[in-house]
Amino acid sequence: MExxxxxxxxxxxxxxxxxxxxxxxxxxxxxxxxxxxxxxxxFYVMLYAPFMAAIQVIxxxxxxxxxxxxxxxxxxxxxxxxxxxxxxxxxxxxxSLLVLVNVVFFxxxxxxxxxxxxITDYLIKTEGxxxxxxxxxxxxxxxPFEIASILLLVAIVGAVxxxxxxx
Amino acid sequence: xxxxxxxxxxxxxxxxxxxxxxxxxxxxxxxxxxxxxxLAPYECGMPPVGSARExxxxxxxxxxxLFIVFDIEVVFMYPWAVMFKRLGMFGFVEMxxxxxILLVGYVYVWKKGALEWE
Amino acid sequence: xxxxxxxxxxxxxxxLGTYGxxxxxxxxxxxxxxxxxxxxxxxxxxxxxxxxxxLDGQIFVFFVMTVAAAEAAVGLALMxxxxxxxxxxxxxxxxxxxx
Numbered sequence: 001m002e003x004x005x006x007x008x009x010x011x012x013x014x015x016x017x018x019x020x021x022x023x024x025x026x027x028x029x030x031x032x033x034x035x036x037x038x039x040x041x042x043f044y045v046m047l048y049a050p051f052m053a054a055i056q057v058i059x060x061x062x063x064x065x066x067x068x069x070x071x072x073x074x075x076x077x078x079x080x081x082x083x084x085x086x087x088x089x090x091x092x093x094x095x096s097l098l099v100l101v102n103v104v105f106f107x108x109x110x111x112x113x114x115x116x117x118x119i120t121d122y123l124i125k126t127e128g129x130x131x132x133x134x135x136x137x138x139x140x141x142x143x144p145f146e147i148a149s150i151l152l153l154v155a156i157v158g159a160v161x162x163x164x165x166x167x
Numbered sequence: 168x169x170x171x172x173x174x175x176x177x178x179x180x181x182x183x184x185x186x187x188x189x190x191x192x193x194x195x196x197x198x199x200x201x202x203x204x205x206l207a208p209y210e211c212g213m214p215p216v217g218s219a220r221e222x223x224x225x226x227x228x229x230x231x232x233l234f235i236v237f238d239i240e241v242v243f244m245y246p247w248a249v250m251f252k253r254l255g256m257f258g259f260v261e262m263x264x265x266x267x268i269l270l271v272g273y274v275y276v277w278k279k280g281a282l283e284w285e
Numbered sequence: 286x287x288x289x290x291x292x293x294x295x296x297x298x299x300x301l302g303t304y305g306x307x308x309x310x311x312x313x314x315x316x317x318x319x320x321x322x323x324x325x326x327x328x329x330x331x332x333x334x335x336x337x338x339x340l341d342g343q344i345f346v347f348f349v350m351t352v353a354a355a356e357a358a359v360g361l362a363l364m365x366x367x368x369x370x371x372x373x374x375x376x377x378x379x380x381x382x383x384x
Contacts, residue, residue, distance in 0.1 A: 002169070002286065003286065006286045006290065010290075010294045013294065013298065014294065014297050014298065014301070017297070017298050017301045017302070017321055018301060020301070020305060020314075020317055020318065020321055021301050021302075021304055021305035021308070021309070021318060026311055026313050026314050026317075029314050029317055030317060033317050033320065033321065036298070036321065036324065037324065040324055040327070040328055043291065043294075043328060043331075043332075044328075044331055045169070045172060046169065046286070047291070047331050047332060047335045048335060049331050049334075049335070049343055051245070051246070052331055052343055052346055052347075055242050055245075055347070055350065056327075056350075058238065058242060059238060059239065059242060059350050059353075059354060060320070060324070060350070060353070062238070063234060063235045063238045063239075063354065064235065064320065064353065064354060064357045066231060066234075067228075067231045067232060067234075067235055067357050067358070067361060068313065068316070068317060068357070068361065070227060070228055070231050071228065071313060071361045071364060071365065072313055074227075074228055074365065075313070075364070075365070075368050075374060084310070085309065085310055085311060086308040086309060086310060087308060087310055087377060088307060088308060089308050091307070092303075092304050092307030092308045093304060095303065095304075095307060096300040096301070096303040096304035096307070097300070099296075099299065099300045099303050100296055100297065100299075100300035103292075103296040103299070103300075104293060104296055107289055107292045107293055107296065108289075112288055112289075112292075112333065112336055112337075114333075114337050115337070115339070116337050116338050116339070117337060117338045117339025117340065117341070118338065119338050119339055119340050120338055128249070130245060130246050130249045131246070131249050131250055132340055133246045133340065133343060133344070133347075134245075134246030134247055134249050134250035134254075135250055135253075136340045136341075136344055137243075137246055137247075137344055137347065138246070138247060138250060138254055138258050138261060139254075140344075141344050142261060144348060145243070145261070145265065146261065146264060146265060146268075148243070148348060148351045149240075149264075149265045149268040149269055150268060151351060151352065151355050152236050152239060152240065152268075152269060152272070152351065152354075152355060153268055153269060153271060153272040154355070155236055155354070155355035155356075155358045155359050156232075156233065156236050156269075156272035156273075156275065156276060156358070157272060157275060158358070158359045158362065159229070159232045159358040159359050159361075159362040160229065160232075160275070160276055160279055160281050160362075162359070162362035162363055162365070162366045163228055163229055163232070163362040163365050163366065164229065164279065164281055165369075228361075228362075228365065232358045232361070232362065235354050235357060235358055236354065236355075236358060238354070239350070239351055239354045242350075243347075
């Protein structure tokens with residue numbers, strides 16, 4: 001059952017990823033990208049990371065895609081009927097196929113090993129995923145968390161300076 | 168744990184099935200007698216002027232951009248709120264620093280007049 | 286499902302994103318393809334973090350999302366600024382360092 005479901009979601013994710021790349025209209029690409037994001041959220045749930053699935057939907061599908069759609073409407077690209085919307089197809093196809101073959105080769109031949117942690121499925125079930133994330137984020141990863149706020153501050157200032165007509 | 172998502176999947180399947188089913192059913196059963204009056208955009212009111220793909224104002228963009236940044240801030244607050252009791256004063260201070268830094272950005276945006284509706 | 290299945294899906298998505306970044310001429314679509322690549326890497330992180338029973342990968346995904354949001358705000362603002370000056374965001378026509 002879970003296997004069939006996995007292959008179904010993977011198929012939808014890959015097909016909508018392909019549509020992102022192939023659709024001529026940016027609005028269609030954006031909607032296909034939302035579809036991919038939802039499929040990835042389903043994967044996160046299947047990987048016992050429900051909080052990640054929630055913020056995937058909130059941040060990516062909810063906020064970033066809205067901003068992208070805003071900009072598409074702002075720049076009004078739908079009316080320009082453009083014949084050529086790609087360039088360098090052959091070389092790009094070779095390059096991306098090389099990336100794919102390379103990665104799949106290593107996935108097939110290799111074995112994933114590494115330092116095992118102690119966050120088991122049982123612990124996630126009893127403690128709660130959000131609690132575990134919070135514990136790790138606010139004790140072990142305290143400095144990156146504070147630096148993230150500076151990153152967001154820079155993003156605010158940069159976007160206002162760039163996008164506002166008369167600063 | 169995955170079993171607890173079964174109602175959500177059922178809901179999605181039912182919603183999709185109902186939507187596609189009713190469209191197909193009305194296509195099959197409903198009558199189609201198009202006339203010129205029926206195909207007109209409205210029976211009363213103005214005929215549409217120009218394309219629907221007009222350009223939006225940049226003012227919307229700045230609001231949307233600020234929404235993204237503060238959305239991320241709130242996402243950081245969910246695990247903090249869940250762990251608030253166990254983190255105690257330490258957690259309170261670190262989230263205070265985080266919000267203070269973002270508050271600087273908010274004051275900047277406000278002073279620059281990016282939130283004004285010109 | 287083993288971790289290898291998830292890694293393969295993420296590799297396919299990453300290759301698609303690479304293809305899109307290299308071929309598309311519209312800067313917004315290039316941006317969306319970069320988001321696709323970031324998401325495929327996020328999937329890798331979460332699959333591995335489950336495989337290794339550790340939360341570090343998921344914390345990393347958290348910060349990747351933060352960076353993606355900052356990137357969306359600044360990158361799209363850059364596109365608006367470019368469009369204001371050049372009336373296009375076709376990357377084949379944005380080929381001058383100074384205007």
